[in-house]
């Protein structure tokens with residue numbers, strides 16, 4: 452083989468069967484403690500599908516999103532993206548993957564209070580090294596589709612919780628990521644806004660992304676293509 456075409460490293464792992472994202476036998480405890488939040492947990496998330504993770508409060512739903520999104524390091528197991536192991540990549544490469552391949556909607560919206568609504572949505576461009584102006588037309592379309600009809604130069608302190616949540620969804624989708632993680636994305640929303648958010652997430656999955664939602668809503672769980680119910684037992688067993 453020509454050395455110039457030899458990959459520096461191959462992450463190929465044959466265990467994944469065509470999933471966009473997969474967790475294999477993942478284990479995790481905060482602070483290296485004995486109370487495991489995830490134990491031997493495996494799941495696959497396919498392109499074009501919406502998956503819903505449900506379970507009682509504290510069973511580790513949000514933590515699983517952080518593990519899948521490479522925000523936390525695993526204690527055991529592996530995470531694969533498109534069949535390549537990614538959880539053991541160096542920090543900078545994991546950060547690059549998060550910026551270029553993933554979108555994340557946090558439970559509390561987590562907008563930057565020092566930036567305008569539009570700059571919050573365009574944040575993805577900065578992390579990707581893109582010119583925010585390139586993403587602005589898509590940001591405007593998403594905000595309109597989401598029914599966010601406030602001036603986009605407002606700061607997060609001047610908007611409602613429901614508006615913040617819808618803006619956070621726009622921020623997650625603006626870079627057209629391959630995987631979207633959404634932690635209770637409809638938790639603060641009236642039924643109309645919740646339907647708009649779910650419609651946008653479905654549309655994004657239809658475009659070829661894997662969408663992973665954490666929810667307490669049984670209607671969302673049955674609407675999803677894949678439902679992954681968790682129990683406290685699964686999380687905490689030794």
Ligand SMILES: Nc1ncnc2c1ncn2[C@@H]1O[C@H](COP(=O)(O)OP(=O)(O)OP(=O)(O)O)[C@@H](O)[C@H]1O
Pocket residue numbers: 481482488506507508509510511512513514515
């Ligand atoms: N940073 C942290 N340090 C230590 N323990 C934590 C931390 N974050 C969460 N935990 C604990 O880990 C467990 C799982 O938390 P997690 O937020 O993943 O649960 P959840 O199922 O998403 O809960 P909820 O439905 O209430 O949002 C809980 O017992 C929680 O107290």
